[in-house]
Amino acid sequence: MVRVLVSPSYGSPETRRHWADTVDRQVEFTAPRVDSVLTGEQREQLGSLHPEGSARFWGATPAHDRKLADVAAGDVVLFTGQGQVRAIGEVGAIFRNGALADLLWPPRNGGASWHTVYSLLDLVPADIPYEELNASIGYRPAHNFPGQMVLRGDKARSVLEDFMITPSVAEPPVPRPPTPDDPDPVRLAALEELRTNRTEYRRSRRLIVVDRREARLVREYREFLAARGVTASRFYCPSGISDMYVDAADEPEVIEAKSASGHSHVRQALAQLLDYAPHSPSPARRLTALFPEVPERADVELLHRYGIDCVHHEPSQGGFRRLPASSERRALMREIWSGETPAP
Numbered sequence: 001m002v003r004v005l006v007s008p009s010y011g012s013p014e015t016r017r018h019w020a021d022t023v024d025r026q027v028e029f030t031a032p033r034v035d036s037v038l039t040g041e042q043r044e045q046l047g048s049l050h051p052e053g054s055a056r057f058w059g060a061t062p063a064h065d066r067k068l069a070d071v072a073a074g075d076v077v078l079f080t081g082q083g084q085v086r087a088i089g090e091v092g093a094i095f096r097n098g099a100l101a102d103l104l105w106p107p108r109n110g111g112a113s114w115h116t117v118y119s120l121l122d123l124v125p126a127d128i129p130y131e132e133l134n135a136s137i138g139y140r141p142a143h144n145f146p147g148q149m150v151l152r153g154d155k156a157r158s159v160l161e162d163f164m165i166t167p168s169v170a171e172p173p174v175p176r177p178p179t180p181d182d183p184d185p186v187r188l189a190a191l192e193e194l195r196t197n198r199t200e201y202r203r204s205r206r207l208i209v210v211d212r213r214e215a216r217l218v219r220e221y222r223e224f225l226a227a228r229g230v231t232a233s234r235f236y237c238p239s240g241i242s243d244m245y246v247d248a249a250d251e252p253e254v255i256e257a258k259s260a261s262g263h264s265h266v267r268q269a270l271a272q273l274l275d276y277a278p279h280s281p282s283p284a285r286r287l288t289a290l291f292p293e294v295p296e297r298a299d300v301e302l303l304h305r306y307g308i309d310c311v312h313h314e315p316s317q318g319g320f321r322r323l324p325a326s327s328e329r330r331a332l333m334r335e336i337w338s339g340e341t342p343a344p
Helices: 013-022 040-049 098-104 130-137 153-162 212-226 263-279 297-305 327-338
Strands: 004-008 054-060 076-081 084-096 116-129 149-151 187-189 232-237 244-248 251-257 286-291 308-314 319-323
Touching: 004 153, 013 054, 013 098, 040 084, 040 116, 054 084, 054 098, 076 116, 076 153, 084 130, 098 116, 116 130, 116 212, 130 153, 149 153, 153 212, 212 232, 212 244, 212 251, 212 286, 212 308, 212 319, 232 263, 251 263, 263 286, 263 297, 263 308, 263 327, 297 308
Parallel strands: 004 076, 251 286, 286 308
Antiparallel strands: 004 149, 054 116, 076 084, 084 116, 187 232, 232 244, 244 251, 308 319
């Protein structure tokens, strides 16, 4: 299970200076002054993860040695400050090297060395308020994360699931090679796995962080369904991973969530649903676009034209309201959803 580090990064002038020196800009670790203090194993570790020869770095003092003892490549770091998670990173190489730490972050007189050094495979801006992070891990709302901590087990899983954070090491293996008879391997995924390749998410080369508004909408709709005895999952396929997949009452449903309800978001949901539908583990009987509020009438009609339902957040209706496409249009479109070429 991926661990989640919480690392204050904007509290003191010293910390802000460290951030500017080794996170805002990359450090060329192949430069002689840096290379000279690395061990052979550390050079190899950094070179394999950062073949370009430079990386962003962060660290921790000896007071945190026990907490960080099992932290490894692919663990997630939440960088906190000024009442929010300001960035999310993925751990790359991690090792102890006091000489390197003191070169990167010269300690104050008598100050402790940041001798546990780790590189960042990726860094993605974030804007998660402390209140939301505290709710996810079960802390009191006013907790302000004054020091380094490492979340494991259910707490780490909750953070990854609630904010839809996907480190690169969590990318699922293809369950089996495609074959001529079965070129489209698909497997169901638990919601907390949260992997995708889609481009509308804020992402860099490896780490994927879904817009927190969209992640919150998915979480609320999942809870809405669970209260009605319906379990949601996801599925991996060559196109990526669905936001939600429900197979209840012989009505397999592929669901795509959006963080807003404007025309561009409706078009994105439409395109993505049509892209994922042919890969549905069971032939999709329903496609659904999920929004935080009801789209414009013309946009709902656009979805309905392709047989796609619209679901939107509606507290007065018990949480969510469905605006279904007509059964005739849905039936007409299912052949297109399948992606199969009709027999001549």
